[in-house]
Amino acid sequence: xxxxxxxxxxxxxKVLGMSAIATATTAIAGGRGGQGGGRSKEVTELTEHQLxxxxxxxQEEKVARDVYITLGRQYPDEKTFAQIQISEQEHxxxxxxxxxxxxxDTSDVDISLNDDAVGQFVLHEMQVxxxxxxxxxxxxxxxxxxxxxxxxLTDIKDIEIASEGMPADVxxxxxxxxxxxxxxxxxxxxxxxxxx
Amino acid sequence: xxxxxxxxxxTLTNSLLSYYDTxxxxxLKRLASFMTKESYLTxxxxxxxxxxxxxxxxxxxxxxxxxxxxxxxVVEAVLSADLAEEENxxxxxxxxxxxxxxxxxxxxxxxxxxxxxIYFSSTSGAWKIxxxxxxxxx
Numbered sequence: 001x002x003x004x005x006x007x008x009x010x011x012x013x014k015v016l017g018m019s020a021i022a023t024a025t026t027a028i029a030g031g032r033g034g035q036g037g038g039r040s041k042e043v044t045e046l047t048e049h050q051l052x053x054x055x056x057x058x059q060e061e062k063v064a065r066d067v068y069i070t071l072g073r074q075y076p077d078e079k080t081f082a083q084i085q086i087s088e089q090e091h092x093x094x095x096x097x098x099x100x101x102x103x104x105d106t107s108d109v110d111i112s113l114n115d116d117a118v119g120q121f122v123l124h125e126m127q128v129x130x131x132x133x134x135x136x137x138x139x140x141x142x143x144x145x146x147x148x149x150x151x152x153l154t155d156i157k158d159i160e161i162a163s164e165g166m167p168a169d170v171x172x173x174x175x176x177x178x179x180x181x182x183x184x185x186x187x188x189x190x191x192x193x194x195x196x
Numbered sequence: 197x198x199x200x201x202x203x204x205x206x207t208l209t210n211s212l213l214s215y216y217d218t219x220x221x222x223x224l225k226r227l228a229s230f231m232t233k234e235s236y237l238t239x240x241x242x243x244x245x246x247x248x249x250x251x252x253x254x255x256x257x258x259x260x261x262x263x264x265x266x267x268x269x270v271v272e273a274v275l276s277a278d279l280a281e282e283e284n285x286x287x288x289x290x291x292x293x294x295x296x297x298x299x300x301x302x303x304x305x306x307x308x309x310x311x312x313x314i315y316f317s318s319t320s321g322a323w324k325i326x327x328x329x330x331x332x333x334x
Contacts, residue, residue, distance in 0.1 A: 052331055055331045105331070122313040125239045127312075132242070150245075
């Protein structure tokens with residue numbers, strides 16, 4: 001059963017998805033190259049493998065966002081999820097901007113906040129990851145924030161690996177994502193300490 | 197748009213069905229044979245997420261599994277047993293094949309009523325599941 005509270009939060013996220021996040025995303029994806037989806041002067045040639053990596057990271061960012069949306073609905077009093085899911089939306093859009101800057105078509109991935117899109121992944125491995133997070137987080141409020149901690153640790157590691165050998169504009173975006181993940185990690189660790 | 201011949205379609209269909217069969221049976225060795233190494237390791241990490249969360253020792257081992265064969269074998273043994281116990285057999289229904297350029301094909305299918313995609317790439321004539329091959333190339 002969906003509550004009015006859930007719907008309000010979703011509406012809020014939809015509004016954010018269309019306006020404020022666009023500004024923040026440009027900053028995260030940014031530097032001089034952060035002009036929406038267009039190719040900038042800073043764009044250099046990437047290898048096919050690097051282009052694949054950009055697309056994969058974009059898809060992975062949706063996992064974290066959707067996990068926090070779903071756990072945020074399960075634990076509406078835990079403000080950490082509400083705050084971080086907005087930030088994760090920015091991260092995902094920043095990764096999308098990066099993809100588009102390098103000519104990668106991202107239209108295959110449904111990143112909308114519709115009920116039938118949140119928590120649905122076309123790739124099996126990402127569905128496995130999402131389902132695992134929700135199963136573990138559904139055990140208790142404390143377990144849910146611990147899931148947040150592990151998701152952030154995993155994200156930081158993946159971004160570090162993905163950054164290797166990438167050009168400056170990609171590294172800058174990934175560094176911004178990583179800095180955000182460290183902030184999220186602190187927030188989840190504070191929540192764990194509060195609930196333990 | 198490149199055409200996809202019948203034999204390739206058959207190969208990819210068999211790989212898709214085998215992917216789920218081997219996961220259900222916990223037969224990770226066989227699963228590894230029709231996936232790229234990178235994708236297989238990605239899947240191992242996804243499958244091991246739950247256990248990593250609950251078991252810090254396992255978390256340490258899985259972190260080493262990409263570089264250390266002995267660690268990978270330990271992880272595979274544990275996850276194989278977990279998967280075989282899970283009894284998760286989704287209904288798979290093939291929808292279509294989409295060429296994503298030379299040596300890349302996406303298979304669209306339904307898993308328990310949800311639209312899914314699985315990406316394949318081909319090197320030296322062998323088609324393998326490749327999670328990184330979803331991007332269209334010229």
